[in-house]
Amino acid sequence: MAAKLRETAAIGLLWGAGIATLLILIVILAYILVNGLPLISWHFLTTNPGVRGQQGTGIYSTIVATVAVTGLALLVAAPLSVGGAIYLNEYTKENLLRKVFRQAAEVLAGIPSIIIGLFGFLFFVIYLQPYTGGWSVLSGGLTLAFMVLPISLRISEEALKAVPGELREGSLGLGATKWQSITTVVMPTALPGIITGLILGAGRAIGETAAILLTVGGALGLIHGVRDPACPMTLYIYNILTEYNDTTTAYGTAAVLIIAILAITFTTDYLMNRYTKKLKGL
Amino acid sequence: MSGEIEISIKNLNLWFGNFQALKNINIEIQKNAVTALIGPSGCGKSTFIKTLDRMNDLVDNVKFTGEVIYKGRNILDSDTDVVELRKEIGMVFQKPNPFPKSIFDNVAYGPRVHGIRDKKTLHEIAERSLKGAAIWDEVKDRLNESALRLSGGQQQRLCIARLLAVEPDVLLMDEPASALDPIATSKIEDLLHELKKDYTIVIVTHNMQQAARVSSHTAFFWLGEIVEYASTIDLFERPRNKRTEDYVTGKFG
Amino acid sequence: MARNRFTRKLNQLRDDVTDMGAITLQSVEDALAALETSNTALAERVIANDNRIDTLDRKIESQCIKLLALEQPMAKDLRVIATSFKMITDLERIGDWTVDISEEVVTMGKPIHIPVSASKFNELVADVKAMVADSIEAYAQGDVQQARSFEARDDRIDYLYKDIVNNMVNALAQGKCSTETVSDVTSLLYIIRYLERIADHAVNIGNRVCYMEEGERAFLK
Numbered sequence: 001m002a003a004k005l006r007e008t009a010a011i012g013l014l015w016g017a018g019i020a021t022l023l024i025l026i027v028i029l030a031y032i033l034v035n036g037l038p039l040i041s042w043h044f045l046t047t048n049p050g051v052r053g054q055q056g057t058g059i060y061s062t063i064v065a066t067v068a069v070t071g072l073a074l075l076v077a078a079p080l081s082v083g084g085a086i087y088l089n090e091y092t093k094e095n096l097l098r099k100v101f102r103q104a105a106e107v108l109a110g111i112p113s114i115i116i117g118l119f120g121f122l123f124f125v126i127y128l129q130p131y132t133g134g135w136s137v138l139s140g141g142l143t144l145a146f147m148v149l150p151i152s153l154r155i156s157e158e159a160l161k162a163v164p165g166e167l168r169e170g171s172l173g174l175g176a177t178k179w180q181s182i183t184t185v186v187m188p189t190a191l192p193g194i195i196t197g198l199i200l201g202a203g204r205a206i207g208e209t210a211a212i213l214l215t216v217g218g219a220l221g222l223i224h225g226v227r228d229p230a231c232p233m234t235l236y237i238y239n240i241l242t243e244y245n246d247t248t249t250a251y252g253t254a255a256v257l258i259i260a261i262l263a264i265t266f267t268t269d270y271l272m273n274r275y276t277k278k279l280k281g282l
Numbered sequence: 283m284s285g286e287i288e289i290s291i292k293n294l295n296l297w298f299g300n301f302q303a304l305k306n307i308n309i310e311i312q313k314n315a316v317t318a319l320i321g322p323s324g325c326g327k328s329t330f331i332k333t334l335d336r337m338n339d340l341v342d343n344v345k346f347t348g349e350v351i352y353k354g355r356n357i358l359d360s361d362t363d364v365v366e367l368r369k370e371i372g373m374v375f376q377k378p379n380p381f382p383k384s385i386f387d388n389v390a391y392g393p394r395v396h397g398i399r400d401k402k403t404l405h406e407i408a409e410r411s412l413k414g415a416a417i418w419d420e421v422k423d424r425l426n427e428s429a430l431r432l433s434g435g436q437q438q439r440l441c442i443a444r445l446l447a448v449e450p451d452v453l454l455m456d457e458p459a460s461a462l463d464p465i466a467t468s469k470i471e472d473l474l475h476e477l478k479k480d481y482t483i484v485i486v487t488h489n490m491q492q493a494a495r496v497s498s499h500t501a502f503f504w505l506g507e508i509v510e511y512a513s514t515i516d517l518f519e520r521p522r523n524k525r526t527e528d529y530v531t532g533k534f535g
Numbered sequence: 536m537a538r539n540r541f542t543r544k545l546n547q548l549r550d551d552v553t554d555m556g557a558i559t560l561q562s563v564e565d566a567l568a569a570l571e572t573s574n575t576a577l578a579e580r581v582i583a584n585d586n587r588i589d590t591l592d593r594k595i596e597s598q599c600i601k602l603l604a605l606e607q608p609m610a611k612d613l614r615v616i617a618t619s620f621k622m623i624t625d626l627e628r629i630g631d632w633t634v635d636i637s638e639e640v641v642t643m644g645k646p647i648h649i650p651v652s653a654s655k656f657n658e659l660v661a662d663v664k665a666m667v668a669d670s671i672e673a674y675a676q677g678d679v680q681q682a683r684s685f686e687a688r689d690d691r692i693d694y695l696y697k698d699i700v701n702n703m704v705n706a707l708a709q710g711k712c713s714t715e716t717v718s719d720v721t722s723l724l725y726i727i728r729y730l731e732r733i734a735d736h737a738v739n740i741g742n743r744v745c746y747m748e749e750g751e752r753a754f755l756k
Contacts (some may be wrong), residue, residue: 093342168378169337170441174392174448175369184395185381279382281428364635491607518609520750532538 029258035247036255044252049220049236061222061254065137065230066257068223069216070205072141077148078198084155085194090182102157109150116146116213125215133227137215140230143215144208148201155200159193160186164222189279192272203261209234233257288313288452288482289334293330294348294358296326296333298341305506307348310360311452316474316483318493318514321503322529327486330503331360331454334484335371336364338383369396372479378437379431385421388429388440392448415443416473435466439473453477455485459492460473471496490530494518502526541606545615548598552619552626555591556671559626559633562588563667563733566633566640567660568604570726576639587629595623611747617655618747625736625743631640632729639722647719649703652714656727659695662688663730663737670740679748685741689734696731700724710741 047058084101092098120143132139163186171181187194209232217229218239231239240246262272289311296304298429304326311317319327332338334350336357349356357367368390371535380388389408398404412418417439421432429440438458445453459467474496487493494499494514501511502523510517510526521527528534559659562581569578598751599620608616666688673681703720706712712720746752 164379166375166377167381169340169373169375170379170381170444171391171395172340173335173337173368173373173375174444175365175367175372175396176392176395177365180395184391189382278428279430281430282381490609494609516750519613521610527610531612532609533542 032251032254035249036253036258038246039252040255044061045256046220049231049249050222059233059236059249061220062231062233062236062253063256065216065223066206066232066234068226068230069140069144069212069232070138072137072226073144073148073205074198074202075150076142076145076241077201080145081149081153081197081201082156082194084153085160086182088188089157089160090178090186090259102154105150105153106120108146109154111256112210113147113208114210116143116215117214119143120146120211121214132230133229135215135219137216137230138226140212140216140228143211144205145212147204147208147258150197151204152197152201153192155197156190156194159190160174162193163189192276192279193274195268199264202264206257206261206264207234209238213238285315286313288352289309290349290351292294292344292349292351294330294333294350296329296338296344296346299343300515303506304333304346307508309508309511311482311484313409313482314478314480315499316478316485316497318447318497318500319484319486319503320488320493320500320529322534323488325503326436326506327501327503328456330454331373331484331486333358334452334454335368335373336362337373347466369448370450371452371454372448372450374441374445374453374455374458376448377461378434378441380432380437380440382428384424384426385429385432385440388444389447391444396448408443411443412426412440414446414477416469416476417443433466434463435469438462438470442470442473442477450481452482452484452507455483457486457488460488467492490518502529504529541602541608541612541698542601544598544606545608545612546573547601548595548619549615551591551595551598552622553671553675555588555623556674558584558591559588560632560667562630562663565595566636567664569637569640569645571660573640573643575641575644578640581637582634582641585630585634588627591643592627595619604693614747614750618674618743622740622743625751626743627738629736632733636698636726636729639726641721643710644718647723648716649723650716650720651699655695655699655702658726659692659699659730662692662695663734666734670737670744672749673741673744677748679745682741682744682748689738692731692734696727699727707722717750 042057045063046060048061049059050057072167088098088101088135092101120139124139124142125134125136128139132142167185167189171185172178176184197203212232212235216232216235218231218235219229220236221228223230233253233256237257240253241250287310291307291309291311294304294307295302307330319330321327329338333346334352334357338344338346346358347510348358350358357371381391383391386405386408389411390404393404398407409418409422417436420436421427421440429437432440433513438461440460459470462470470484471492474485477483477523478523485493485496497514499511500514500517502509502517502521502525504525510521510523512522516522517526518530521530562584563575565584566581568574569581599616602616603620605613666685669681670685672678703724707717707720742752
């Protein structure tokens with residue numbers, strides 16, 4: 001009886017923990033959405049912010065800045081991380097080099113984002129100013145690429161590792177070269193995992209504040225090129241809260257940000273599920 | 283033993299690191315015949331056939347000495363073009379491993395990687411190969427369906443068709459029916475009888491009855507050595523070696 | 536040692552075949568004793584006993600079929616079963632010849648008059664008895680050396696058979712036989728023919744034992 005009681009208690013506790021996690025998520029989402037949704041309107045989404053924190057303006061330029069910075073980060077990180085993962089998984093054997101690479105990626109992922117930001121500031125903003133334009137979308141995007149890289153590298157590698165060895169052998173056994181096997185069999189099979197890695201990386205980039213605080217500049221005007229300074233949504237939330245204590249606009253922006261992240265997550269999930277099913281012939 | 287020799291193996295030794303997996307293998311594989319390799323798990327028979335198309339190269343720390351003479355050259359030479367070699371010596375694996383693509387794309391895979399792009403040619407090759415692997419009638423109306431929707435036995439025959447599409451001379455089969463039910467297994471075995479007219483086949487099997495049914499010659503591997511190599515009927519009816527006798531009568535292994 | 540159950544069944548099969556051999560041998564000995572002593576009661580018993588041999592034949596046959604179908608035997612195991620499967624037919628035929636001999640004994644119903652050298656006839660009888668006994672022993676022991684000796688021993692039996700037949704035919708032709716002994720001679724001609732056939736089956740058994748032990752099939756008689 002005691003064992004059964006303990007079993008019941010354990011299940012209860014675990015169930016409670018699960019529910020608590022879910023509740024916390026719901027509370028945060030609900031709080032932000034309830035406070036932010038009323039503010040969202042076509043006007044809010046398509047008007048640039050007032051330069052001195054005026055009420056009744058929009059967040060258009062910050063959305064553009066977020067898309068630009070994140071897109072740039074992905075553009076840089078995707079080929080590097082996927083290429084790196086392919087190299088590590090397909091071309092190196094399990095040896096010291098591979099361990100060093102993987103450890104390096106792990107360390108990179110563990111570095112606090114403000115320190116990455118500091119590096120981005122010193123390297124891209126100051127040292128490479130003639131090329132990046134100092135505080136700019138380019139500096140911010142490149143800095144964010146450092147944060148995306150380890151996540152998507154690691155997840156891409158796992159995705160490649162999950163491709164059954166028999167498929168590689170099957171392809172090689174038909175006289176395909178290694179590169180042909182990778183591009184025509186391994187990559188398509190690993191694609192859902194690789195895309196997931198990139199999406200997680202993008203999620204990280206969209207939500208990142210500390211790393212861009214020091215690199216992107218914070219200018220509220222609409223950007224015209226990658227060398228213009230900009231203010232992505234996260235930074236905008238931080239700025240209007242710290243400088244103008246404008247919680248209303250902060251909530252509105254936060255709601256847009258959250259909806260965007262949720263939309264990206266669910267859409268890719270759906271697309272990847274469909275792709276995986278097609279891959280499995282269902 | 284009579285008949286033309288397709289592959290001649292001389293003093294083959296193979297190591298994984300410090301472990302010697304093959305010890306002084308000397309056998310001749312008959313052309314247009316089925317040669318079966320039997321023996322307990324880990325005896326080296328799979329390692330042996332993977333040597334014949336250099337698949338062991340994929341394994342870390344592999345070393346080999348000796349000669350595998352095929353078409354007048356030693357395929358173990360370091361300057362052998364393994365990609366070319368694998369077009370001539372193809373492998374069917376234990377678990378059916380169709381690519382997650384359509385049935386047609388699976389069969390067309392080999393010709394495509396070897397540069398054939400013409401749709402009509404690819405279709406001709408696909409039909410011929412699928413017929414050769416005795417699966418055409420079952421799939422001709424669903425060539426664009428995913429290969430993964432086929433049953434295990436169909437998948438395995440598709441994998442054989444995929445191999446036939448690159449027109450090899452030798453088919454290596456690593457327990458091709460071990461994951462299949464008896465009916466699918468007998469289809470594969472019937473297929474082997476057809477295929478041996480045009481191909482040289484080497485099959486690894488755990489199933490002694492299968493070896494007895496499909497092959498003309500059988501080699502018994504034990505601890506990395508070939509203990510006995512003889513015509514299949516001799517090996518199963520009157521083995522000369524005590525160890526073979528004990529293995530085929532089920533006294534060990 | 537794997538396949539314990541199968542090994543046990545295989546040993547059982549060999550024991551059963553050996554038992555059938557012992558019963559057949561007993562029939563051979565009894566039939567010949569009945570002949571020697573004109574013991575019609577004993578001869579009747581041999582005739583009655585034949586269905587025991589037939590029953591064993593059928594029983595062992597199904598044992599063999601079962602083992603072949605269910606166990607997929609290989610190598611020596613296969614050869615033991617194949618040998619047993621064929622050998623029981625030899626034993627059953629030997630049993631039939633002993634019935635035929637016994638029937639002749641019953642028909643004659645009295646001591647027979649042998650119109651030729653009794654020593655050769657006695658030698659033939661002893662040789663055949665010994666060969667049947669030895670062939671069964673060779674099977675039970677897997678004794679190849681013993682089994683190989685049968686061809687030569689059979690040559691001697693063939694010689695004795697032809698010699699006795701010639702002598703009897705000559706005796707008949709020269710009119711040395713009285714009217715009542717003519718029927719004895721006819722019976723005897725049959726009996727030695729049966730004995731010669733029994734020896735041939737013993738040789739078959741010997742060849743089968745060689746195959747069982749060494750895998751080489753010899754031509755059978």
